[in-house]
Amino acid sequence: MATNINRAAVIGSGVMGAGIAAHLANAGIPSLLLDIVPTALTPDEEAKGWTLEHPAVRNRLAANALSGLTRLKPSPLYDDAFLSRITPGNLEDDLGKIRDVDWVIEAVVENLHIKRELLAKIENHWKQGIIVSSNTSGISIDGMTAGRSEAFKRHVLGTHFFNPPRYMKLLEIIPGETTDPDIVARLTEFCGKRLGKGVVVAKDTPNFIANRIGTYGLLVTLQTMIDKGYTVDEVDAVTGPAMGRPKSATFRTLDLVGLDTFVHVANNVYEKLDGGPEKQAFQVPQVLKDMVSFGWIGEKAGQGFYKKVKGEQGSEILSLDLGAMAYGKSRKPASPSLEAAKTAKGAKEKTKALLGAKDRYSGLAWDILKKTLLYSADKVGEIADSIADIDKAMKWGFHWELGPFETWDAIGLVKSVERMEKEGERIPVWVKEWIASGKESFYQHANGKSFYVYKGEYKAADQPAENISLRSLKEQNKIIRANSGASLIDVGDGVACLEFHSPNNAIGADILFMIQQSVEEVRQNYDALIIANQGRNFCVGANIMLLLMEAQNEEWEEIDSIIRIFQNTMMQLKGFEKPVVAAPYHMTLGGGVEACLPADEVCAYAETYYGLVETGVGLIPAGGGCKELALRLSRANPNPEADLQPHINELFMNIGTAKVSTSAHDARKIGYLRASDRIVANQERLIHEAKQSALRLVHEGYVLPPKEKIRVVGADGKAVMQLGAYTMRQSGYISDHDLLIAGKLAHVLAGGDVPAGTMVTEQYMLDLEREAFLSLCGEPKTQQRMQHMLSKGKPLRN
Template sequence: MTATITKAAVIGSGVMGASIAAHLANVGISTLLLDLVPAKPTPEEEAKGHSTLHPVVRNRLATQAISRLAKIKPSPLYDDAFASRIAPGNLEDDLGRIAEVDWVIEVIVENLEAKRDLLGKIENHWRSGIIVTSNTSGISINAMAEGRSEAFKSHFLGTHFFNPPRYMKLLEIIPGETTDSGIVRRISAFGERKLGKGVVIAKDTPNFIANRIGTYGLLVTLQAMERHGYTVDEVDAATGPALGRPKSATFRTLDLVGLDTFVHVANNVYDKANDEAEKAVFAPSPLLREMVARGWIGEKAGQGFYKKIRGEQGSEILSLDLKTMAYVKGKKPAGASLEAAKTAKGARAKTKALLGAKDRYSELAWEVLSATLLYAAEKVGEIADSAYDIDRAMRWGFNWELGPFELWDAIGLAKSVERMEAEGRSVPAWVKEWIAAGNDSFYRRSEGSTSYVYQGRFKTEEQAPERISLRDLKERGRTIAGNSGASLVDVGDGVACLEFHSPNNAIGADILTMIQKSVDEVRANHDALLIANEGRNFCVGANLMLLLMEAQDEEWDEVDAIIRMFQDTMMKLKRFEKPVVAAPHRMTLGGGVEVCLPADEVCAHAETYYGLVEVGVGLIPAGGGCKEMARRISRANPNPEVDLQPHLNAAFLNIGMAKVSTSAHDAKRLGYFREQDRVVANQDHLIYEAKQSALRLVQAGYEAQREEKIRVVGRDGAAVMKLGAYDMRRGGYISDHDLLIAGKLAHVLAGGNVPAGTLVTEQYLLDLEREAFLSLCGEPKTQLRMQHMLGKGKALRN
């Protein structure tokens, strides 16, 4: 179903259109980006003799949009080189080229008449089979399609990407009244499998699902604030992580979205809603109108509900005092409910703790949450078929940890409805009927499936084979072995998965012990081993606290034993006679990278931020990271006449500057991934895809990696790297301590004090790593770096 979409056209090269084109390019889709022809040449174009007939002028808008992609932060591209997959054009000369593509996406101004006019022009060049979609955030799909042929309308639907398209998971798909169901299935499968999206089917209603519920929630929060006199800081304290929402909470979210954009979205519902109570909530806010009139529209204007100012002591964030309309220094709110939520673990527990302590913050949270829950319940059937669809849209589109109905289950369905009714709130009839029928939740789980409310009954959704959940497998008794740091889980077909679950998935003796135990277990009873987990990050490195404590106590034998255990465990993985596949995602740093390096194949999520960053804490990689980079460079250049120095210099710079990839594709560019390593767009499919890699290796007749000698550049090569570091020190780019670390790193990567071209063993390089690591642990400045990282969460460059 997905293979047929290989070429696309995006019409509209604004920020959103260009970013959608970029994400299509990210996944290998050749994309045509079209926009209007400029009215006249720029002075620079005129100076070159270009008129409005010249392609440079005619394609300028799209060309400039493509060139800007590399400057946008965070980048819309996995790799800047992928911009070459996007071809610029214009609507007058190139619209006919859409006949060559499989998918056309309209991303022009949010104006119904403009969109209708464009669709008419598209149909003039359309051929049967081409999917045409609109990226509208709220205009009716059916209204847009008026006047088009039945054949065209059967291929037309809405595909609402959330901004920024690369990073936001939600893709709302909005079929029209006559959209072919096969087209809906096709674009849904493509969105999930190829683009890595969480796909939700929405009804053709104002603002669809996520923006409808999310806008309502933000507006009722603003109204509660004005009614009861809460400050901006108080509202954000009660409506952020304490309520299972992002740190941006309410007002930082509004600043990020832009108050002008938000007002437009709210007005879209206000103009179309028939219910007076609903219209009252979406009615234009005098406060927001005033702020938009002043130009205080959020981050893009430098001020909104918050304003950053820079002073001699650094930058400071001020918040808006709504009484005086002046920016003031914020006060950190404190209260029993906020403290209770802070100490609770997980969104369910945090929300219950926040609501359970009766103070002004819990009252605000209850007022906002209860209103949002009731509104979401009213909209089941109108904006989406099920509570499940609304929950997924809010989790994926607004980054809520739990959707409205999941939260309702968490705080107690019957008990919360009883409170709502006691307060005189109107509870939708279907919710009361649901409770009366003996149901105490909107969800129930059973083996391999989730049941959820759908039109007044539970609908069971079998878990798709591409979605392997370690949590579900463990609940079903599939844990083979485990300790406090890791578990080995049977994922079927002779494959076992090692899952880290220590705090931050940091590697300590518990994880290393489980790796060794897993190798022994898989050797005896399974065919292959995966290393994957479902944590927020794959692994942020080694247990730094333990290392610091041993170093401060000068327990050098203990430090040596820790590093030997790490090295020996990684070599056990590397020499294992059965396939090992690692599946990293998001932050994979230091020791996390070193766990992946011995694997036969890496199957990484596209959003994997990968790097050997030990220099940031005053150390060098010593779990095989340096050794493995030197080995790979030697292996890739078997001809002894080939100069290894340029390749070693690049690895030296990556490690010495603690470079972290901006994506899995960028990790390939940095040399951390090999040709056989794969990138997966959808994180929900990552463990499944890693399992398929392991099974392929098994079926191919896997042979264990053998011991091999490594060609090194020796003392002369080390001198070249050290000279480069010395030049950086002279230029003020690194400190004296950085220079010391760089010297030890160069010594290890070069293979020590031997002649260039010497062949050395892996163990020899591991011994060099460990020696350098131990000596750096004794440095006071390294210990300061370790302390700073543990206390502040960021590197100290002393």
């Protein structure tokens, strides 16, 4: 199916419009960003002698929105250079240019009348075949296309991007009554593949899927809290990670969203419902209206359900007492149910543990959960035909670890429904019929395939061939070898995948051993090896707990052995005569990066945060990270007369400051990824794309590259780096221990005390890495840093 979307136009340069344009730019799609023409000059424009007819004035709103994108944190752009892919303009001069685009996205204010008027103007310039979508969080698509031609309406649909568009996976696509199904299919494919979105198709109902369920859940939670006298802190303790939900839970989430925005979203449903219990459920409680009237609308106002204040001991978080409408010190509640949830592993077990303790907080969790589950079931067929789409929408849009129906399965469908009925709840007819037919769950997994209930029977979940699931392959007995830290899995077509699955995917002896075994297995029986997994992060580095224990016991020979094994294993990967492709994503740090550096090609997810961060725990990279990046600089500057020093200085700063890329594109920009490495927008396609890269290398007749020597900057270059570090110490930017680490790092990157321009072997550089690493392990302040990272999860500055 051809998508043919090569150029776009976004109308409306507010937060959402500019963010959507930025993400289109991330995907390599040039776009126009249009807004209205200003009706008054700014003081700066008047000072320049401009008039309202000046082009810069007429395009001011869109141009200002673009300049603002580079100041936002986190950045909506993978790389600030991508800003050049967006052209600012205005609706009076430039609307006719939409004839040359493939997709027009309207992202103006959430007002039906304004959207109708804009669609009428768009149709005046529209050309057959151009897709037109409205970015709306809840306005009816059919309502806004009323009065438009049938041909135009066939090309119009809703696209509800969640904010911020770069980071939020969910995209709801909402067809109107007459939208061409082929348009829906084309846009679904494009947004999934090119924009990396998780797409669900929603029906044209108020607030669609995620905001309909999410808003109901938040209102139910607030009403339960008011009715039963819980505090803000108690509710957030229950409705966060204890239930498989984000740390922001209920009230921090409302503060982040903005209470005014939430009230608007809730009212959108309330106003469109005819009456009855559902309409009553969407009535905003008076306390929320009062908070909005006071201006207590959340983080953007400095206070909402929480308020940060400065005290004698630093900043302090206060929480709101709804009864007194006054702030007091935030207190973290404790109970058997909360403790049980905290110690349980995974969202399923956490939820079961929370509900199973039968105390005050498990009661709160049950009251909230049962209402949300019943409401979700009641809306099947109305907001979406598929329970799988409802679950995906809540996971991708609200960061729930389990969707409503997955949660229901986790706590026991039959048992929980029996309890609900005893408590007088109304169970949707289709749920009762499903249980009566002998079914005990909404989902079923068998032979590596998933099934879900759909219109009274199990339906196989759509799993595109490009979305390779390692879990499914393992269920199909595709494991070749395995140990506690890693598995080698047959992914078909002569390709084997090495999967890390240790805690946090940290590299230890088990993973290193499996890498060695994988090389031998692939050498004998397969054509190529890919290194990939599907955990929360690709790899957070080496097992520093083991290193700390050995250092505290002064087992220096053991540490030396550990590092030698790591280095030798990475060299085995690099020297393997068959293609190796690594597929990093999300946090890929320290040893995780070093596991990717030997690969012939890296196929990285766009949201990959890639960095050699060992200085944060008082060490330097010693698994080949310094050596490999120095080799790349030497290779990129083959002329013996070329000055390597500026490049080595930049590398020294990046490693010395533990710099982590903000995206895979940024990793390429700072030299951690090569120009030849690939970047993939959709994480679910990552293993497939890595496999395709490996097969391409096989089909091209892969030949192992010859060994190379490394040209180094030597003693003179080392002195330059050390002087830079000394200057930073004198300026107070780094500590004495940082300066010590910097000296060790400079020694390694420079190639030691040899003359500038000396050609050294990879093994020589590895020896320097290992010696520096070993000496730092013996430093008390390094051991303090390792201990602090293990206990606090963040670096210590000492």
